[in-house]
Amino acid sequence: MFAPGETVRVKDAWPEATGPVHIRTPHYVRGVTGEIVRHLGDFPNPEDLAFARPAETRPLYHVRFRKGAVWPEAKPDDELLIEIFEHWLERP
Amino acid sequence: MTILEADSDQLLAAVRALLERKGIVTSPEVHAQIASTDAASPGQGARMVAKAWVDPDYRGLLLEDGTRAAEALGIRMRGLPPLGVLENGLEVHHLVVCTLCSCYPRAVLGYPPFWYKSAAYRARAIRDPRELLASEWKTVIPDTVKLRVVDSTADYRWMVLPRRPDGTEGWDEEQLAAIVRVGDMIGVTVPEAQPAAVGTGSETRS
Known part of the structure; x- marks a missing residue:
């Protein structure tokens, strides 16, 4: 589990390169470092749910990113707030 | 005929009948959900x-x-x-x-x-x-x-x-x-x- 305020990095993983997938982690944020805002709850893993496989429940977090970390031309203070499952997050 | 070629109304009716027969959702529940979806507004x-x-x-x-x-x-x-x-x-x-x-x-x-x-x-x-x-x-x-x-x-x-x-x-x-x-x-x-x-x-x- 991650705590609010903790620094996390979204895994720079591209499972769609190797087969059919259903992923709720946007491309643009892979490999980007952000900060945990809060734990939103636990939900069945959509990556299994979408294929009617048994879906384990996974923690879902609201994660905040500096917009400039993704798009350098962004205004420095602007941010992105994204729901990301725990198995997509790592400690940098 | 595959599921992709089926007439959509027939497909819907078949799925609804199956959901009911398997006891997953009843017809009144489907109607209630449609009514509440239609009633929702800004x-x-x-x-x-x-x-x-x-x-x-x-x-x-x-x-x-x-x-x-x-x-x-x-x-x-x-x-x-x-x-x-x-x-x-x-x-x-x-x-x-x-x-x-x-x-x-x-x-x-x-x-x-x-x-x-x-x-x-x-x-x-x-x-x-x-x-x-x-x-x-x-x-x-x-x-x-x-x-x-x-x-x-x-x-x-x-x-x-x-x-x-x-x-x-x-x-x-x-x-x-x-x-x-x-x-x-x-x-x-x-x-x-x-x-x-x-x-x-x-x-x-x-």
Whole structure:
């Protein structure tokens, strides 16, 4: 589990390169470092749910990113707030 | 014939019959859900916003647990994704988009405006939101306000609690609800005490 305020990095993983997938982690944020805002709850893993496989429940977090970390031309203070499952997050 | 070639009405009837036969969902439940989906409109969200503007306890509940706040006003939320509410103010302005598909808080805002699902809105909202809001809605977010784009990617649905506009002091809930538009609760517009008489921007196109 991650705590609010903790620094996390979204895994720079591209499972769609190797087969059919259903992923709720946007491309643009892979490999980007952000900060945990809060734990939103636990939900069945959509990556299994979408294929009617048994879906384990996974923690879902609201994660905040500096917009400039993704798009350098962004205004420095602007941010992105994204729901990301725990198995997509790592400690940098 | 494969499932992709089937007539859609026949396919729907077959799926509904199977759901009923297997005891997964009954016909009255399907009808109740269709009725509640059709009944949902931005008016529901506007009532929640107006109440939050006049009732600090309700505002607290709304920001803490949007689902319970909706249910407190009689809005049916059972079986639906949890509702989260993010507050706009003088320091931060939230703008909601679903870049992956079209996640939208239908229970409280009804069917999404056509542009919400467009590839153009989804791409521009995340990449260049200030330009998008200024050019399409004439909404200029001041440089002193942090713009936070909320990408609705997973199991929550997100609604914005807009800032109460100046010039509405002493208004009752009904008057306040009347000025809250769907765009205000997505974050593309901000409520005004005196809504413009002509056109509310892109959302009025059909």
